[in-house]
Amino acid sequence: MSPADNEEKQLILRAQKGEMGAFEELVYRYDREVLALAIHFTQSQEEAKDIYQEVFLRVFNALRGFRFESRFSTWLYRITANVCFTQAARAKRRNSVPIEDEYVEQDGRGVSGNGSYLEPARLDNQPMRAAMSKEIGERIRSALEGLSAQQRLVFTLRHYQGHKLKEIAEILNCAEGTVKKHLFNATARLRNELSRFYA
Amino acid sequence: MIDKDMQDLLILSLYGELSDQEQKELDRLLSEREDLRREMALLQRLHQTLDEGHLRPPTHLLWQSRQQLSEALLTKPPAPSRPWMSFVVDWLSPSAPLARALTSLVLVTAGLAIGFLMFANGDRSRVGFDPFEQPGVRLSGVQFSGVDQGTGQVAVTFEATRTFQFKGPIDDERILRFLAFTLINDHNPGARLQAVNTIGNQLKTRDDLEIQNALIGALKTDTNPAVRREALQALKGYPSGPQIKQALLYVLRYDSNARIRIEAINLLESWSSEFDQETLEVLREKVQSDQNDYIRRKAETVLIGVGKEVF
Numbered sequence: 145m146s147p148a149d150n151e152e153k154q155l156i157l158r159a160q161k162g163e164m165g166a167f168e169e170l171v172y173r174y175d176r177e178v179l180a181l182a183i184h185f186t187q188s189q190e191e192a193k194d195i196y197q198e199v200f201l202r203v204f205n206a207l208r209g210f211r212f213e214s215r216f217s218t219w220l221y222r223i224t225a226n227v228c229f230t231q232a233a234r235a236k237r238r239n240s241v242p243i244e245d246e247y248v249e250q251d252g253r254g255v256s257g258n259g260s261y262l263e264p265a266r267l268d269n270q271p272m273r274a275a276m277s278k279e280i281g282e283r284i285r286s287a288l289e290g291l292s293a294q295q296r297l298v299f300t301l302r303h304y305q306g307h308k309l310k311e312i313a314e315i316l317n318c319a320e321g322t323v324k325k326h327l328f329n330a331t332a333r334l335r336n337e338l339s340r341f342y343a
Numbered sequence: 344m345i346d347k348d349m350q351d352l353l354i355l356s357l358y359g360e361l362s363d364q365e366q367k368e369l370d371r372l373l374s375e376r377e378d379l380r381r382e383m384a385l386l387q388r389l390h391q392t393l394d395e396g397h398l399r400p401p402t403h404l405l406w407q408s409r410q411q412l413s414e415a416l417l418t419k420p421p422a423p424s425r426p427w428m429s430f431v432v433d434w435l436s437p438s439a440p441l442a443r444a445l446t447s448l449v450l451v452t453a454g455l456a457i458g459f460l461m462f463a464n465g466d467r468s469r470v471g472f473d474p475f476e477q478p479g480v481r482l483s484g485v486q487f488s489g490v491d492q493g494t495g496q497v498a499v500t501f502e503a504t505r506t507f508q509f510k511g512p513i514d515d516e517r518i519l520r521f522l523a524f525t526l527i528n529d530h531n532p533g534a535r536l537q538a539v540n541t542i543g544n545q546l547k548t549r550d551d552l553e554i555q556n557a558l559i560g561a562l563k564t565d566t567n568p569a570v571r572r573e574a575l576q577a578l579k580g581y582p583s584g585p586q587i588k589q590a591l592l593y594v595l596r597y598d599s600n601a602r603i604r605i606e607a608i609n610l611l612e613s614w615s616s617e618f619d620q621e622t623l624e625v626l627r628e629k630v631q632s633d634q635n636d637y638i639r640r641k642a643e644t645v646l647i648g649v650g651k652e653v654f
Contacts, residue, residue, distance in 0.1 A: 189404055193404065209566070212599075
């Protein structure tokens with residue numbers, strides 16, 4: 145076990161004993177990634193915030209039962225995946241506000257309703273580039289929304305968050321082959337949807 | 344025209360998911376085939392395009408989320424966590440392969456808990472009304488909360504507990520419910536162990552779903568290896584079924600205790616006529632990656648025994 149892993153284990157053990165500071169530290173280690181995943185998955189800040197709350201409340205409730213049989217991050221992402229899927233099922237039953245509706249466009253940058261930036265990784269200030277980026281961003285959002293929940297989550301975990309397929313299989317508790325299948329199908333679909341931007 | 348398998352290889356290569364050998368072979372093909380190179384270039388451009396959609400959570404959103412979480416934890420502290428709660432949380436989801444099978448366990452457990460609490464609450468309310476009318480009630484944790492200066496009333500808080508005893512045959516419904524409840528919920532591993540031993544040693548019929556589900560829950564989630572092992576022993580008396588098979592596969596995959604994994608694979612072997620694809624995949628995983636020699640060899644033997652390829 146590496147020193148970092150050992151340190152994390154000690155942190156988890158302290159949190160399991162009810163030490164709130166340790167729990168908070170644990171949350172802050174991973175919450176940025178969880179929120180990023182939720183944003184990619186839902187394309188909505190409000191829904192991403194809801195997912196964040198639900199994930200960490202579930203983690204808080206279940207932490208004492210965590211037995212170190214998997215990495216903590218795998219366990220956390222599994223909970224996140226489950227919450228995302230639950231959210232996707234709920235979203236099917238109602239109209240959700242897409243992320244683009246939460247912004248107003250100013251100076252070529254995405255701005256959230258309360259004035260803070262939601263930063264696409266490659267946006268810059270040149271008007272042409274910004275307009276193109278906005279169009280691409282919308283098209284990507286629409287293409288991602290066209291994927292099934294499983295395909296979207298697998299694609300997000302692999303492409304945007306850099307998890308290996310084996311880890312994703314552990315997170316989703318399924319065979320690696322199944323993960324590959326979702327990734328291939330997602331790529332094929334995105335390829336069709338976005339062909340005019342890259343072909 | 345590039346076939347689908349080759350396209351899939353290109354995608355895996357872009358994500359760095361090929362083994363060295365596979366990557367070498369693909370590089371060789373790429374150097375030989377123009378159509379593959381074109382396809383690879385297209386996929387690379389697709390990746391670059393998709394990178395445009397990479398969103399970073401804004402700082403204010405992260406801050407708001409942390410703030411809300413802190414408030415939620417302070418103002419509405421969740422119920423004390425229990426091993427079975429984590430089991431419910433992790434598995435009660437459409438994404439989990441066992442979700443449907445285990446939903447029944449969750450419902451049964453919840454019903455059992457609610458029933459028990461209703462029973463206990465009924466008694467507690469009477470105790471709260473006048474504990475001295477109840478025989479055998481013990482008071483503890485007495486605290487004087489103060490005197491209301493206006494009315495002169497004195498407030499005290501205390502805990503009143505009373506011992507109950509159930510006596511009856513092992514298949515008595517109340518006894519069974521009590522054992523299932525204890526096995527899943529009791530904090531004391533000794534009590535859980537006694538519950539699972541009583542089930543394993545005394546229960547002659549194996550047709551009670553609540554007990555079966557409690558045993559599966561204990562096998563998968565109990566923090567104490569002795570309880571998990573005894574739960575597995577008790578499950579041996581049950582006929583094979585998808586729920587128990589899934590629990591055995593879970594144990595084989597995730598239990599850190601090699602002895603329990605060995606017992607799981609041994610029990611699984613006796614149901615070899617019912618192996619499905621998932622079981623075969625888990626066994627193949629075990630052949631390749633289990634840390635225990637016996638389990639690796641055993642998984643290989645079982646696969647050969649049912650005439651399936653080991654790799």
